[in-house]
Amino acid sequence: MNGRLRVLPLLAIRNVRRQARRSLLTASAMALGVAVLVFSRTLADGGHEDWIESGVRLGSGHVAFQAPRFRATSNIEDRLTASAAATAQEALGVPGVAEHVRNVAPRLEVQGLANSPTAAVPVAIVGVNPDLEATFSELADRVVEGRYLQAGDRLHAYVGTRLADRLDLEVGSRLVLTAQDARDEIAGQFVRVVGIFRSGLPVADERLVHIPIGTAQSWLGVGADVTTVAVLLESGWVVPDVLQRLHDVLAGTSENLVVLGWQEAMPQLDAAIKVDDLGNYIFNFILYAIIILAIVNTVLMSVMYRTREFGLLRALGLTKRQTAALVFGEGVFLTAVSGVIGMVLGFGFTWVFFRNGLDFSFMLDNDFTFSGVVLEPVIVPAFRLVQVVRSLATIAFVGVLASLYPAYRATRIDLAEAMKFEA
Amino acid sequence: MTKQRMPAVKTADVWKVFEHDGLAVEAVRGVSLDIEPGEFVVLAGPSGSGKTTLLNLLGGLTRPTRGGVWIDGRDLTSMSERELAKLRLERVGFVFQAYNLLPVLTALENAEFSLLLRGIPPDERRRRVEELFAVIGMTGLEDRRPAKLSGGEQQRVAVARAVVGKPALVLADEPTANLDSAASDALLGVMADLNRERGTTFVFATHDTRLMERAKRLIRLVDGAIESDDVRQDMGG
Ligand SMILES: Nc1ncnc2c1ncn2[C@@H]1O[C@H](COP(=O)(O)OP(=O)(O)O)[C@@H](O)[C@H]1O
Ligand SMILES: [Mg+2]
Numbered sequence: 250m251n252g253r254l255r256v257l258p259l260l261a262i263r264n265v266r267r268q269a270r271r272s273l274l275t276a277s278a279m280a281l282g283v284a285v286l287v288f289s290r291t292l293a294d295g296g297h298e299d300w301i302e303s304g305v306r307l308g309s310g311h312v313a314f315q316a317p318r319f320r321a322t323s324n325i326e327d328r329l330t331a332s333a334a335a336t337a338q339e340a341l342g343v344p345g346v347a348e349h350v351r352n353v354a355p356r357l358e359v360q361g362l363a364n365s366p367t368a369a370v371p372v373a374i375v376g377v378n379p380d381l382e383a384t385f386s387e388l389a390d391r392v393v394e395g396r397y398l399q400a401g402d403r404l405h406a407y408v409g410t411r412l413a414d415r416l417d418l419e420v421g422s423r424l425v426l427t428a429q430d431a432r433d434e435i436a437g438q439f440v441r442v443v444g445i446f447r448s449g450l451p452v453a454d455e456r457l458v459h460i461p462i463g464t465a466q467s468w469l470g471v472g473a474d475v476t477t478v479a480v481l482l483e484s485g486w487v488v489p490d491v492l493q494r495l496h497d498v499l500a501g502t503s504e505n506l507v508v509l510g511w512q513e514a515m516p517q518l519d520a521a522i523k524v525d526d527l528g529n530y531i532f533n534f535i536l537y538a539i540i541i542l543a544i545v546n547t548v549l550m551s552v553m554y555r556t557r558e559f560g561l562l563r564a565l566g567l568t569k570r571q572t573a574a575l576v577f578g579e580g581v582f583l584t585a586v587s588g589v590i591g592m593v594l595g596f597g598f599t600w601v602f603f604r605n606g607l608d609f610s611f612m613l614d615n616d617f618t619f620s621g622v623v624l625e626p627v628i629v630p631a632f633r634l635v636q637v638v639r640s641l642a643t644i645a646f647v648g649v650l651a652s653l654y655p656a657y658r659a660t661r662i663d664l665a666e667a668m669k670f671e672a
Numbered sequence: 673m674t675k676q677r678m679p680a681v682k683t684a685d686v687w688k689v690f691e692h693d694g695l696a697v698e699a700v701r702g703v704s705l706d707i708e709p710g711e712f713v714v715l716a717g718p719s720g721s722g723k724t725t726l727l728n729l730l731g732g733l734t735r736p737t738r739g740g741v742w743i744d745g746r747d748l749t750s751m752s753e754r755e756l757a758k759l760r761l762e763r764v765g766f767v768f769q770a771y772n773l774l775p776v777l778t779a780l781e782n783a784e785f786s787l788l789l790r791g792i793p794p795d796e797r798r799r800r801v802e803e804l805f806a807v808i809g810m811t812g813l814e815d816r817r818p819a820k821l822s823g824g825e826q827q828r829v830a831v832a833r834a835v836v837g838k839p840a841l842v843l844a845d846e847p848t849a850n851l852d853s854a855a856s857d858a859l860l861g862v863m864a865d866l867n868r869e870r871g872t873t874f875v876f877a878t879h880d881t882r883l884m885e886r887a888k889r890l891i892r893l894v895d896g897a898i899e900s901d902d903v904r905q906d907m908g909g
Contacts, residue, residue, distance in 0.1 A: 256785070256788045256789065260774065260776060260777070263776035263777070264776055266776075267775060267776050557771055558771075558774065558775075561768070561771070561772065561774070562774075563733075563757070563760075564731070564733060564760060564766045564768075565760065565761065565766070565785060565786055565789070565833075566757050566758065566759075566760040566761025566762070566786060566789060567757065567761075567789070568753070568754055568757040568758075569753060569757075664728075664733045664734070665724075665725070665728045665733055665734045668728075668733065668768055669724070670768075670769045670770070670846075670849075
């Protein structure tokens with residue numbers, strides 16, 4: 250039954266080819282649109298990956314283990330016991346997680362004051378394992394004076410440029426850190442500046458102090474406890490899966506331990522990305538609207554122009570539905586060809602020219618910070634299979650949508666009128 | 673033949689009234705006729721006399737305002753759009769004044785188009801079209817697109833397409849209007865041959881008096897009504 254209708258696709262393809270010029274025009278409009286879409290999408294994804302990357306490096310990683318109340322209180326009372334931290338480390342070793350883990354950094358974080366003879370500034374003091382932290386936070390790469398912490402350091406501190414200015418510090422200067430310890434008493438710890446960094450992020454440059462974790466633990470009297478086990482994964486894309494796996498693994502634990510994704514740990518960054526995505530979606534929507542109009546226009550024009558031909562097909566015995574199917578097929582075929590060309594062009598263009606990143610630094614005078622994240626001035630596009638699949642699906646959807654109306658119009662023609670010859 | 677011979681097409685007091693600028697235009701006014709299988713009928717009349725409208729009524733392209741139309745004894749007025757399409761596909765062949773062919777198909781593909789839609793296997797399609805092409809003098813031009821054919825050749829392909837499915841009747845609306853007299857004669861000759869050799873029923877509208885002379889049955893239309901309906905002795909030839 251369907252075999253006999255094989256002539257319709259054949260006709261559709263030949264018709265699109267016959268109107269080569271018009272088809273080509275639509276195809277290029279569409280190809281260009283899709284290329285821009287693909288280009289902007291890969292860049293946006295790439296940009297966001299950077300945002301997340303910078304955010305999680307300075308913050309608590311893609312995922313972080315903490316005591317349940319710590320995020321709300323930031324209080325040393327709500328810390329992880331050494332055995333809870335060990336459970337966290339074990340959880341990171343299970344299949345489905347282990348292969349995605351890049352770095353793990355245990356930290357002991359406390360809010361306190363940094364005092365010099367001249368001033369006192371509220372700071373976030375982070376006790377770190379220097380070796381693990383050096384590759385984690387990248388703060389080590391932001392040294393402007395001295396060096397980052399090293400294994401074996403004891404009474405050393407790594408501070409930001411703004412803090413150094415406010416407390417009038419230089420490498421070798423002494424300062425006193427004070428904070429509430431595990432016994433709820435104010436305790437002081439004397440340290441000496443070993444290095445000064447500049448991250449470009451004002452809050453970090455003024456408020457962040459790294460000291461060796463052993464020093465912090467004995468100063469605050471917490472033994473081997475930590476407040477956070479921060480984890481860096483291979484990329485932001487695997488976070489949902491890893492998080493799910495970790496939730497499952499930790500479901501049965503009796504330890505006072507939760508695992509958070511960066512979205513929970515850094516809600517502002519998450520919101521910023523969502524806002525930016527929304528902007529992109531609006532832009533995409535407009536592009537799709539233009540593409541749809543271009544296709545509707547081409548296909549509709551060809552319907553108007555070919556009333557006689559459709560009249561003829563109907564006279565020859567095609568039903569309304571078959572006539573509509575023919576017009577619909579032409580639209581979908583046109584969309585498919587131009588859409589695929591557009592995708593190849595878009596991905597190809599982005600790959601050839603921007604594979605190594607698009608440098609925006611010429612646009613930026615100073616460090617560019619956004620929602621607490623220092624943005625790299627170079628955006629590397631992210632190529633993802635899901636993006637290709639999504640683009641293909643969207644093209645198919647657009648093709649169907651744009652071909653419906655002309656197909657409907659083709660059924661509305663009056664047969665006798667279509668076949669009339671004016672004398 | 674045991675049962676009574678059934679007309680290829682029959683109308684009974686058929687009317688077609690168009691609304692035009694608020695005025696009723698009676699394009700066909702109470703036409704009743706029977707056309708038997710194998711007839712070759714010329715429908716003559718001046719421009720505007722209702723020839724096209726009557727042909728459209730006969731072929732189910734237009735629904736009558738009043739009255740009935742039957743093909744093979746089947747009532748067209750009670751058919752759905754779908755049934756009408758099927759009927760046109762299987763029982764009616766059309767030849768219009770011009771632009772009869774699908775420009776993207778070759779002469780052969782155009783000629784076999786309705787066979788294709790009817791699911792006739794390729795071998796048989798090809799055999800039937802080739803046979804017809806030999807009769808109408810189109811052999812060798814099978815692979816040409818319409819744009820590469822003369823007007824007369826295009827019309828001959830259209831005739832081939834109309835008759836190849838062995839329809840109850842072929843309706844030709846001024847098929848020679850765009851042809852010079854030699855090509856007109858040739859086309860008419862082709863149709864007459866097919867009528868004689870295969871018994872194909874033709875209803876052929878024209879306002880060319882020269883062609884009227886060759887009719888076996890001549891129906892004259894004036895103002896949408898039949899003025900005369902003459903069956904003449906075979907003129908021979
Ligand atoms: N769709 C229509 N709307 C209004 N009037 C029409 C329409 N089709 C035909 N007519 C009128 O009907 C009459 C017969 O037309 P037609 O059947 O085309 O005659 P012919 O083919 O003999 O020239 C003419 O007066 C014409 O103007
Ligand atoms: Mg006419």
